[in-house]
Amino acid sequence: MKARQxxxxxxxxKVDINKCTGCRAxxxxxxxxxxxxxxxxxxxxxxxxxxxxxxLNDEYVPIRAGDYTVAECTGRHTYxxxxxxxxxxxxxxxxxxxxxxxxxxxxxxPLKCDMCETVxxxxxxWCVKVCTxxxxxxxxxxxxxxxxxxPTRDQLEIGLExxxxxxxxxxxxxxxxxxSKR
Amino acid sequence: xxxxxxxxxxxxxxTRGSIERVASPLDMTEMYLGGQxxxxxILWDRVSPGTDPFSPDNLxxxxxxxxxxxxxxxxxxxxxxxxSPQTNLMAHSLFGGFFGPELKHAGYDKIIIKGKAPDLVYLxxxxxxxxxxxxxxxxxxxSTETGDRLKKELKDPRVQVAAIxxxxxxxxxxxxxxxNHASAARGVGVIMGDKRLKxxxxxxxxxxxIAHPAELFQMSQELHHKIDSxxxxxxxxxxxxxxxxxxxxxxxxxxxxxxxxxSKELQDRWTSxxxxxxxxxxxxxxCPKECRNVIKWxxxxxxxxxxxxxxxxxxxxxxxxxxSYEILGVAQEYGLxxxxxxxxxxxxxxxxxxxxxxxxxxxxxxxxxxxxxxxxMEKIVRREGIGDILADSVSHAAIRIGNGAEAYDHNTTKKFxxxxxxxxxxxxxxxxxIATGEKMSITQIExxxxxxxxxxxxxxxxxxxxxxxAPDEKFKxxxxxxxKRADITNQVASEITEWNEAMHYVDDATGLCGFVSSFRGxxxxxxxxxxxxxxxxxxxxxxxxxxxxxxxKTAQRIRTLVRAINVRRGLRRKDERPPEDHWAxxxxxxxxxxxxxxxxxxxxxxxxxxxxxxxxxxDLGYVADDLEERGILMVEDGVSAKxx
Numbered sequence: 001m002k003a004r005q006x007x008x009x010x011x012x013x014k015v016d017i018n019k020c021t022g023c024r025a026x027x028x029x030x031x032x033x034x035x036x037x038x039x040x041x042x043x044x045x046x047x048x049x050x051x052x053x054x055x056l057n058d059e060y061v062p063i064r065a066g067d068y069t070v071a072e073c074t075g076r077h078t079y080x081x082x083x084x085x086x087x088x089x090x091x092x093x094x095x096x097x098x099x100x101x102x103x104x105x106x107x108x109x110p111l112k113c114d115m116c117e118t119v120x121x122x123x124x125x126w127c128v129k130v131c132t133x134x135x136x137x138x139x140x141x142x143x144x145x146x147x148x149x150x151p152t153r154d155q156l157e158i159g160l161e162x163x164x165x166x167x168x169x170x171x172x173x174x175x176x177x178x179x180s181k182r
Numbered sequence: 183x184x185x186x187x188x189x190x191x192x193x194x195x196x197t198r199g200s201i202e203r204v205a206s207p208l209d210m211t212e213m214y215l216g217g218q219x220x221x222x223x224i225l226w227d228r229v230s231p232g233t234d235p236f237s238p239d240n241l242x243x244x245x246x247x248x249x250x251x252x253x254x255x256x257x258x259x260x261x262x263x264x265x266s267p268q269t270n271l272m273a274h275s276l277f278g279g280f281f282g283p284e285l286k287h288a289g290y291d292k293i294i295i296k297g298k299a300p301d302l303v304y305l306x307x308x309x310x311x312x313x314x315x316x317x318x319x320x321x322x323x324x325s326t327e328t329g330d331r332l333k334k335e336l337k338d339p340r341v342q343v344a345a346i347x348x349x350x351x352x353x354x355x356x357x358x359x360x361x362n363h364a365s366a367a368r369g370v371g372v373i374m375g376d377k378r379l380k381x382x383x384x385x386x387x388x389x390x391x392i393a394h395p396a397e398l399f400q401m402s403q404e405l406h407h408k409i410d411s412x413x414x415x416x417x418x419x420x421x422x423x424x425x426x427x428x429x430x431x432x433x434x435x436x437x438x439x440x441x442x443x444x445s446k447e448l449q450d451r452w453t454s455x456x457x458x459x460x461x462x463x464x465x466x467x468x469c470p471k472e473c474r475n476v477i478k479w480x481x482x483x484x485x486x487x488x489x490x491x492x493x494x495x496x497x498x499x500x501x502x503x504x505x506s507y508e509i510l511g512v513a514q515e516y517g518l519x520x521x522x523x524x525x526x527x528x529x530x531x532x533x534x535x536x537x538x539x540x541x542x543x544x545x546x547x548x549x550x551x552x553x554x555x556x557x558x559m560e561k562i563v564r565r566e567g568i569g570d571i572l573a574d575s576v577s578h579a580a581i582r583i584g585n586g587a588e589a590y591d592h593n594t595t596k597k598f599x600x601x602x603x604x605x606x607x608x609x610x611x612x613x614x615x616i617a618t619g620e621k622m623s624i625t626q627i628e629x630x631x632x633x634x635x636x637x638x639x640x641x642x643x644x645x646x647x648x649x650x651x652a653p654d655e656k657f658k659x660x661x662x663x664x665x666k667r668a669d670i671t672n673q674v675a676s677e678i679t680e681w682n683e684a685m686h687y688v689d690d691a692t693g694l695c696g697f698v699s700s701f702r703g704x705x706x707x708x709x710x711x712x713x714x715x716x717x718x719x720x721x722x723x724x725x726x727x728x729x730x731x732x733x734x735k736t737a738q739r740i741r742t743l744v745r746a747i748n749v750r751r752g753l754r755r756k757d758e759r760p761p762e763d764h765w766a767x768x769x770x771x772x773x774x775x776x777x778x779x780x781x782x783x784x785x786x787x788x789x790x791x792x793x794x795x796x797x798x799x800x801d802l803g804y805v806a807d808d809l810e811e812r813g814i815l816m817v818e819d820g821v822s823a824k825x826x
Contacts, residue, residue, distance in 0.1 A: 021462070021464045021465040021472040023464075023466065023468060023470070024280070025255065025468045028253060032395075035395075037395065038399075039253070039392065039398070039399035040392055042253060042389065042392065043389040045386070045387035046389075052339070054339065055330075055363060055476075058478070100338075130406060130470075132406070132410040133470070133472065
């Protein structure tokens with residue numbers, strides 16, 4: 001019988017920019033959930049999701065804090081969607097020195113979205129829960145986990161030889177002995 | 183620790199160029215909440231009744247509501263208060279959007295502005311950094327464009343800007359203050375312009391603390407769901423059948439009813455105009471409703487409207503919706519109130535037709551209605567020629583023009599343009615609200631008790647059965663027994679007026695939007711906020727104990743203080759008259775009896791002044807002292823409400 005392939009859950013928040021009303025309830029709820037104790041203070045500046053708004057150009061784009069980066073991009077794309085030009089930054093979640101999003105206002109430390117992971121787990125992250133316009137939707141996808149390749153005989157021998165040379169046969173045997181008894 | 187509030191105000195003196203951060207006492211919050219309530223107390227304390235609205239001593243106050251920047255949804259209306267040159271009374275204005283919450287996150291509940299800058303300036307607030315900056319490069323720049331330019335200049339797209347356009351700069355009485363597709367109307371832009379303050383840009387990154395966090399968050403999520411799933415909000419954002427306004431409200435200079443105007447064909451055409459040019463519908467801070475339709479009309483600035491705001495221009499001009507779409511973006515950039523401005527223009531055109539004004543007053547004016555409206559609007563915002571007179575609003579313009587023009591000023595109360603509603607029989611509650619209200623527009627006074635009875639007892643019973651908003655069982659009885667619109671006793675009309683008003687005074691002190699609260703209950707009764715749940719929101723957010731009775735009393739206290747401010751500035755019974763043609767069938771004697779009965783009910787004397795006894799019951803003894811000292815309230819008035 002073939003062993004069941006290992007899988008992992010990918011959590012995604014899908015954004016429909018045409019549905020965003022710019023109300024920023026997502027920012028409010030995120031900051032409340034991540035305050036300590038929970039919900040004790042409100043501050044969109046601490047939110048890990050921000051709605052980038054440009055009313056004059058009708059741009060409303062919620063973005064989520066991703067990884068911290070020390071440097072700005074060297075060059076950027078401009079995307080034309082439905083006749084409107086969006087800078088690459090409009091969609092980028094990197095916590096980057098080019099803008100003051102996603103930094104703790106007091107300490108300046110970077111923030112990162114954690115999908116509201118908590119015990120017991122929420123059914124959805126808070127930003128999605130409060131987005132009644134359905135601009136944000138939560139999707140969980142199960143994808144196969146990449147199997148680690150088994151080491152070949154050659155690799156095993158080379159490795160063992162290295163360890164014997166490094167630590168001596170006696171130490172290796174003693175260690176193996178102990179491990180095999182466990 | 184202070185909860186829900188920052189506990190600090192910004193005091194700006196534009197004459198001296200000084201900026202101070204001043205702590206506000208907690209007991210003031212408990213007595214007057216925030217928003218208009220707190221602003222009324224400041225105006226009472228600091229603007230003496232002799233102060234000319236254009237004096238540097240007049241204050242312009244931007245105040246966040248007590249619930250701004252808490253998780254409570256649908257709280258985003260910032261109050262703007264000052265003394266209005268149009269009415270010479272306390273001006274009351276509100277705007278939605280994001281300004282109030284941002285101000286609180288910057289660390290302030292209010293901005294109190296006095297003095298006048300030598301030339302155009304703007305105020306930049308970024309947390310503890312507050313600066314008065316030169317704005318001469320923004321002279322004549324449109325109101326929303328000013329916001330856009332400041333965001334770029336300050337390199338911060340998250341700055342929230344409230345700005346005036348050319349109308350405010352030129353001290354047009356109908357000037358508004360614009361912010362993020364929301365307008366502060368009813369005569370406050372003129373004072374911002376008079377103080378030479380082009381804009382306020384605010385950015386805040388501080389915490390607002392909540393007294394009972396988990397409970398309030400839970401309650402807020404339930405309310406969020408309720409607002410989203412119930413009918414409250416502006417149903418006109420979705421419902422394309424606008425026969426209500428077009429068939430029932432008056433066109434032109436509030437004269438002409440077109441009772442069968444609306445048709446299916448018209449609705450289809452207008453719906454296409456809307457959806458062919460609408461980018462999206464947007465909402466205000468932390469509100470699940472999307473009441474604002476954002477329109478991009480070819481060749482005109484992008485703008486947003488809600489509710490009846492899309493009808494005022496084309497109805498005044500006897501045109502169709504495309505005209506409103508054409509003019510609203512331009513009017514928004516100029517910063518003009520879309521309720522009063524079209525009436526002023528229609529009034530001017532009526533005077534021209536009557537021969538009181540002549541072609542010489544309108545050199546080069548186009549022949550068509552469309553062209554004329556644009557022409558007169560340009561004259562008004564620049565105060566050129568006849569525009570300089572019209573810029574002072576209908577009542578003042580009528581006096582300045584003279585020669586019989588006063589007769590055409592037929593739709594104002596307390597010198598303020600009213601909604602163009604002309605009906606048959608008096609609804610006594612409406613008579614009281616229009617006559618005695620001090621928020622100047624009926625939309626800011628009505629709203630909790632239904633406008634009309636339901637036809638059958640079964641329908642009325644069904645309505646009452648699910649009526650959570652009623653603060654007292656007696657209102658359910660009144661509604662059950664109500665059969666004909668005009669058939670309400672003076673006592674009941676007084677009680678309805680009091681409830682309707684109280685809800686607005688609560689909203690305007692907490693920052694709640696009337697569309698999910700005070701204004702909305704009259705249409706179907708199902709509304710998210712009411713006297714029965716707002717006390718919990720305040721209590722959980724601030725930690726200050728509040729229940730229904732205390733909130734009711736607070737609303738009456740604020741309402742009475744506003745009355746006292748205006749009484750001190752000269753408001754009396756004689757000013758409390760709805761437009762003479764508001765209803766076709768009138769009975770002066772019965773109406774005056776109604777007014778007297780209402781004053782008795784409120785504990786005011788028959789000249790519309792609250793008595794000492796009433797004031798003391800509302801902890802406003804200091805107001806009674808002042809009114810007595812000035813000889814406005816006779817000492818014996820304290821004995822009985824009926825002595826005057």
